[in-house]
Amino acid sequence: MEALRPLDTLNSARDKKVILELKNGKQIIGKLKAFDVHINTVLEDAEEHSDGQMVRKLGTLFIRGDTIILISPSE
Amino acid sequence: MEALRPLDTLNSARDKKVILELKNGKQIIGKLKAFDVHINTVLEDAEEHSDGQMVRKLGTLFIRGDTIILISPSE
Amino acid sequence: MEALRPLDTLNSARDKKVILELKNGKQIIGKLKAFDVHINTVLEDAEEHSDGQMVRKLGTLFIRGDTIILISPSE
Amino acid sequence: MEALRPLDTLNSARDKKVILELKNGKQIIGKLKAFDVHINTVLEDAEEHSDGQMVRKLGTLFIRGDTIILISPSE
Amino acid sequence: MEALRPLDTLNSARDKKVILELKNGKQIIGKLKAFDVHINTVLEDAEEHSDGQMVRKLGTLFIRGDTIILISPSE
Amino acid sequence: MEALRPLDTLNSARDKKVILELKNGKQIIGKLKAFDVHINTVLEDAEEHSDGQMVRKLGTLFIRGDTIILISPSE
Amino acid sequence: MEALRPLDTLNSARDKKVILELKNGKQIIGKLKAFDVHINTVLEDAEEHSDGQMVRKLGTLFIRGDTIILISPSE
Structure with missing residues (x-):
């Protein structure tokens, strides 16, 4: 059996809701549409959240990876 | 069907208005004219915005990627 | 005898509980499911801990490496 | 028609006056003489400006890219 | 005679006690078990020290290099 | 006619006095003896200057590039 | 005549006393034993100095380059 690779986990999350935390402290929630090896990422219906709001x-x-x-x- | 790649999203936004957020906290709005794999980006009619102004x-x-x-x- | 390589240590920790310390000062505990050469890492049942709580x-x-x-x- | 690339924009600006903003907050104005893929840049008759002065x-x-x-x- | 290379020094320290200083200001002491060209490093019996304690x-x-x-x- | 490249400018400055500004805010003046593609640089008779002194x-x-x-x- | 390269200067300093300044503000003095293209460096008989002491x-x-x-x- 092949060992799981980190990008497999992102691949399984395609078209599903994900939570991103950025280095500037912001939290973004949206539907994961695309990503690449640099972890450049595209979200749809994205929202910035703070303290659950x-x-x-x-x-x-x-979003740049x-x-x-x-x-x-x-x- | 091919999975969407992050640069496809930028490609669809060519010649359209985009909002950029930079690491120095600035927000730039302009028409996306060009980008490359480093996310080096060219905007036209760019404006710096703050609080919607x-x-x-x-x-x-x-703009360096x-x-x-x-x-x-x-x- | 081959010298041990750093990723061998991560490989032995697959499916086991690990503690990660991040550059933003956070501590994450979870089961190590995947990692790559960039040290991009996937944890399962992850929890953020602070002062043992x-x-x-x-x-x-x-988690981006x-x-x-x-x-x-x-x- | 070929899509415009970011360096094409810099190429069109050769021998013309450009404004550079640096990560340390400084603004440099000068004539663009050279650049490379790292965006290492050479300006001629460069001046540091602050608040339009x-x-x-x-x-x-x-200037290192x-x-x-x-x-x-x-x- | 071949010039000494930096990794030769790490290689001679394998299985011996080393002191690491990290960019976050922490000091880690442990037995050096593995390292690679990125200076990713594995220590055994590691301890965090502060002011000699x-x-x-x-x-x-x-430890990521x-x-x-x-x-x-x-x- | 070949377009000027940034390193051509450094090449013309070999054996001449140059002023370097570093990311830590220091200004170094010296004779440029060597540089490479990373902009690693060697100065001779270097002096640190502050406010013209x-x-x-x-x-x-x-100096690391x-x-x-x-x-x-x-x- | 070949142009001098930055690493030639380090090569001439092998086995001689050098002063290193680090990004964390520390000054290290020691005998230069080894270096590589990343400027990873090995010093012998190294001492940390502050204000000449x-x-x-x-x-x-x-030392990581x-x-x-x-x-x-x-x-």
Whole structure:
């Protein structure tokens, strides 16, 4: 059996809701539409959240990979 | 069907208005004219915005990719 | 005898509980499911801890390698 | 028709006046003489500006690309 | 005679006690078990020290190379 | 006619006095003896200057390229 | 005649006393034993200095290149 690779986890999260935490402390929630090996990421219906509250609707977003700390599929 | 790649999203936004957020906290709005794999980006008719207000007209801009946090096509 | 390589240590920790310390000062504990040469890492049942207390349940997490300081298999 | 690439914009600005903004907050104005793929840049007759005022004449300058945020051809 | 290379020094320190200083200001002491060209490093029986006092036992540690300032074999 | 490349400018400055500004805010003046594609640089008879005054004689210096903001040939 | 390259200067300083300045503001003095293209460096009989005074004896040191600002052969 092949060992799981980190991008497999992102691949399984395609078209699902994910939570991103960025190096500038912001939290973005949206539907994961695309990513690449640099972890450049595209979200749809993205929203910025703070303390469990939505603070801004952002729509479609291209996020540069090197600004991302973590990506959590929200089950 | 091929999976969508992050640069496809930027490609669809060519010649359209986009919002860029930079690592220095600035927000730039302009028409996306060009980008490359480093996310080096060229905007036309660019303006710096703050709290929904334009603060500076910047015209044509080459922006180095590593200073960009996100690019949002403004529908 | 071959010299041990750093990724061998991560490989032995697959499916086991590990403690990650991130550059933003956060501590994440979870089961190591995947990693790559950039140290991009996937944890399962991840929790954020502070001073020995759990502060947040995070579930499955993709963590970008360049935000990681250290990974400690918790025996 | 070929899509425009970011360096094409810099190429069109050769021998023209450009405004550079650096990561350390400084603004440099000068004639663009050379650049490369790292965005290492050479300006001639460069001046440091602050709030629309010249603060220092700098003459010919080699600027390391990774310190540059943006380059604006000043029409 | 071949000139000494930096990794030769790390190689001679394998299985010996070393002191690491990290970019976040922490000092880690442990037995050097593995390292690679990125200076990703594995320590065994690692301890965090501060002002000559042990503050935490850390056991086995994978440390990402780009967080390391220096490694000192402790003779 | 070939377009000028940034390193051509540094090449013309070999054996001449240059002013370097570093990311840590220091200004170094010296004779440019060598550089490479990373902009690693060697100066001879280098001096640290502050507000137009010499603060330290530094002699021969190897300076790592990624710490350099700009290099100005002082005509 | 071949142009001098930056690493030639380091090569001439092998087995001689050098002063290193690090990005964390520390100054290390020691005998240069080894270096590579990343400027990873090994010093012997290294000492940390502050304001012309020795503050710590460090013995043999492997220093990661990306933490180094400059290396000065002390004639």
